[in-house]
Amino acid sequence: xxxxxxxxxxxxxxxxxxxxxxxxxxxxxxxxxxxxxxxxxxxxxxxxxxxxxxxxxxxxxxxxxxxxxxxxxxxxxxxxxxxxxxxxxxxxxxxxxxxxxxxxxxxxxxxxxxxxxxxxxxxxxxxxxxxxxxxxxxxxxxxxxxxxxxxxxxxxxxxxxxxxxxxxxxxxxxxxxxxxxxxxxxxxxxxxxxxxxxxxxxxxxxxxxxxxxxxxxxxxxxxxxxxxxxxxxxxxxxxxxxxxxxxxxxxxxxxxxxxx
Numbered sequence: 641x642x643x644x645x646x647x648x649x650x651x652x653x654x655x656x657x658x659x660x661x662x663x664x665x666x667x668x669x670x671x672x673x674x675x676x677x678x679x680x681x682x683x684x685x686x687x688x689x690x691x692x693x694x695x696x697x698x699x700x701x702x703x704x705x706x707x708x709x710x711x712x713x714x715x716x717x718x719x720x721x722x723x724x725x726x727x728x729x730x731x732x733x734x735x736x737x738x739x740x741x742x743x744x745x746x747x748x749x750x751x752x753x754x755x756x757x758x759x760x761x762x763x764x765x766x767x768x769x770x771x772x773x774x775x776x777x778x779x780x781x782x783x784x785x786x787x788x789x790x791x792x793x794x795x796x797x798x799x800x801x802x803x804x805x806x807x808x809x810x811x812x813x814x815x816x817x818x819x820x821x822x823x824x825x826x827x828x829x830x831x832x833x834x835x836x837x838x839x840x841x842x843x844x845x846x847x848x849x850x851x852x853x854x855x856x857x858x859x860x861x862x863x864x865x866x867x868x869x870x871x872x873x874x875x876x877x878x879x880x881x882x883x884x885x886x887x888x889x890x891x892x893x894x895x896x897x898x899x900x
Contacts, residue, residue, distance in 0.1 A: 642863050642885045643898065648680040648839045650712075650862075652848030653695065654794065655870020657683065657891070663702050664869045666892025671704055673895055681710060682833065684846070686788035686823040686853065688715035688803070689762040691738035714788040714823035715739045715761060717832035719746035721822055722785070724835060728756035732777055734770050734806075735761035739787075757783040760810070760818065762793065762803045771809070779814045788823025790853070825856030825882075845885075847894070855882040865894060 651657055657667050674681055683695060683706065692711035699706045715735070719742060722728055731748045732755035733740060739761045740750055758777050763770070778784045791804035811817050822828045833844065845863040848854025849870025858864040866872060866884035869891070877887065888894035 643845055643865075645842055646679070646845045646863060647843040648682065648833075648837055648845070649674065650682050650684045650833065650844060650846045652846075652850070652854050652870075653683055653685055653699075655849035656847060656854075656867050657699070658702055659870065661702070663704070665890045666895050668704060670891040670895050673898065680837065680839070682712045682837070683710055684712050684824070684829070684833075686714045686790055687762060687793065688713055688718070688739050688787035688823070689736045689764050689793075691742060692716070694738070712833065712836070713742075714829060715742045716746075717829045718759060718761075718785065718787045718822045719743060719748065720832040720835050721820070721828050722746075722748070722757075722759075726757070726783070728783065730754065730756045732758045732774060732782075733761065734759070734763045734766060734774055735787075736763055736765055739763075755782065757785060760784070760786045760803060760806060762787065762790075763806075764800075766806070771806070775810055775813045778810060778816050784810075784816060784818050786818040786821045789821050789826070790823075824853040825859070827857075827860035830857060830860040830862060847891075851876060851880045851882045855880075855884045858882065858884070867891060867894065 658664055692708050695711045696706055696708045729749055730751045733750050758774050786807055789804050790802040792799035793802040841861040845865055846854050846857045847865045849867050849872055851872050855864045855866050864884045865886045867888050867890050
């Protein structure tokens with residue numbers, strides 16, 4: 641099994657560990673298995689509109705006492721990328737207060753004039769003025785980074801427009817796509833996990849329910865595990881270009897496979 645050398649499991653949340661306000665089958669047993677085997681984990685999300693504290697509170701409320709340091713967002717991954725690969729310090733950020741705090745904690749200065757780069761996050765506080773100013777900077781040629789590519793964010797009542805929708809809007813106005821996109825399925829988020837944890841690519845596995853984000857991370861050189869407890873069904877898998885190393889019904893089924 642390709643997972644015999646895995647030391648760190650990256651877990652998607654909604655559709656993998658929980659669904660709405662309920663833990664999915666095997667969620668707690670899987671975490672107990674990781675603790676028993678002294679294996680590491682991170683909960684990984686593309687959503688850069690919320691900070692780790694919000695996810696920590698939800699997972700604890702659902703019954704698992706997770707430490708805040710075990711939550712890894714595309715927002716944090718973006719700060720790691722910028723710190724490692726650029727010298728940018730002055731950032732024009734389109735983001736929520738949570739994302740702003742993430743950047744300030746990483747020693748970036750958030751500015752409205754003369755930035756070094758534009759960063760587009762999932763900004764539920766977005767205004768026309770923010771978009772207009774960002775387009776001006778991007779049209780002038782400033783480096784342009786997006787935290788993740790999702791077009792829509794699932795909600796209890798359907799979907800809300802996510803960052804990908806605004807990437808399309810900005811491209812229509814400026815003719816430019818982001819120079820770099822950090823989140824799943826791009827390898828930059830895996831690179832950030834390597835930077836954060838020190839694990840090698842062959843020691844990391846992604847567990848998730850979406851083929852085009854979670855399982856597509858296999859292109860970055862890590863193992864992938866598809867759970868059928870969320871978005872993807874077996875019929876989707878048959879016609880997908882992204883194929884996981886392991887398929888499990890849910891975390892309960894994955895645990896059975898690991899224990900064999």
